[in-house]
Amino acid sequence: MIQHLATTGMTRHILDKYQLRARKKFGQNFLVSEEVVEGILDAAGITKEDTVLEIGPGIGTMTTYLSQAADRVVSIEIDRSLEPVLAETLADCSNVRIIWEDVLKVDLRALYAELFPEEADGAPNGIDGESEGAAVPANRPRLKVVANLPYYVTTPIIMELLKEKDLFESVTLMVQKEVAERICAAAGSREFGAITLAVQYYAKPEIAMAVPAHCFFPRPKVDSSVLHLTAHEKPPVQTDEAFLFALIRASFNQRRKTLVNGLTHGMSAEGIRLGREQVTGALEAMGLSPDVRGEKLSLEEFASLAELLRGQI
Numbered sequence: 001m002i003q004h005l006a007t008t009g010m011t012r013h014i015l016d017k018y019q020l021r022a023r024k025k026f027g028q029n030f031l032v033s034e035e036v037v038e039g040i041l042d043a044a045g046i047t048k049e050d051t052v053l054e055i056g057p058g059i060g061t062m063t064t065y066l067s068q069a070a071d072r073v074v075s076i077e078i079d080r081s082l083e084p085v086l087a088e089t090l091a092d093c094s095n096v097r098i099i100w101e102d103v104l105k106v107d108l109r110a111l112y113a114e115l116f117p118e119e120a121d122g123a124p125n126g127i128d129g130e131s132e133g134a135a136v137p138a139n140r141p142r143l144k145v146v147a148n149l150p151y152y153v154t155t156p157i158i159m160e161l162l163k164e165k166d167l168f169e170s171v172t173l174m175v176q177k178e179v180a181e182r183i184c185a186a187a188g189s190r191e192f193g194a195i196t197l198a199v200q201y202y203a204k205p206e207i208a209m210a211v212p213a214h215c216f217f218p219r220p221k222v223d224s225s226v227l228h229l230t231a232h233e234k235p236p237v238q239t240d241e242a243f244l245f246a247l248i249r250a251s252f253n254q255r256r257k258t259l260v261n262g263l264t265h266g267m268s269a270e271g272i273r274l275g276r277e278q279v280t281g282a283l284e285a286m287g288l289s290p291d292v293r294g295e296k297l298s299l300e301e302f303a304s305l306a307e308l309l310r311g312q313i
């Protein structure tokens, strides 16, 4: 029988039974709201056709629901002390496989190839043999990612998932409220930053649900939001990706600097020399003031700036 664990009472009971405590080191705040679990499932749009990649199952609270909603679930968990817990709570979830590893050390492309081997008719999955490194073709199935992320690794995990975006149809994440707002921010707002541009380059972000701190045990100091990312089939701007990202990093390295100062100093750390006049000239050509700051430029404007500057080096 599947146990529903999304209450403080059940979570405490399971932790006590196995003499465990929520480990701060792994950002463990377990969900204790069935309404939120259902909100995440809704936002992720999980169906019986789906293979779900769950990051950080914890004591299995979301996992049991995912197991019922999806075709199969692969959950990656770093904390091996949860092994006896998951053996109990997922005992009746035969379609769940646990990988005991740090998600940042898992080769997601190899995992995809294992989950979706080349079809009997030889249709390539874009991964094995000669096609190694190639993107997964559009007609192949993709994973849906669901994760209640530990706050300390939110950004690296999001960036890792976006780098491999052709493996995923969508990514539904519980993140700190402020991080969700930053990712969805419009150019010119206080929250706008490098992570906003990076995520918006790869995916369309939406805040699906606000989640107050009391929905977790133990209760964190911050509120959360469920963020839903739908991967773009192709980026919304066409420019050299590596140059664009170097430009974005340099522009936001020292946030209070003007773009001209940020780029003339910051791009040399990226191995690219840019003179003051080159940057000022490019900004003028775009109708922007030489005093403009990075947070004022949209992704489209960064792409135009990248095109103008790349033509000069």
Ligand code: SAM
Pocket: 026, 027, 028, 029, 030, 031, 055, 056, 057, 058, 059, 060, 061, 062, 076, 077, 078, 079, 101, 102, 103, 104, 147, 148, 149, 150, 153
């Ligand atoms: N999904 C559960 C829930 O909603 O109740 C647990 C969420 S808890 C915020 C985060 C989970 O991610 C914990 O189980 C933690 O051990 C696991 N975790 C932390 N860092 C991880 C990493 N780098 N790789 C995989 N799992 C990780």
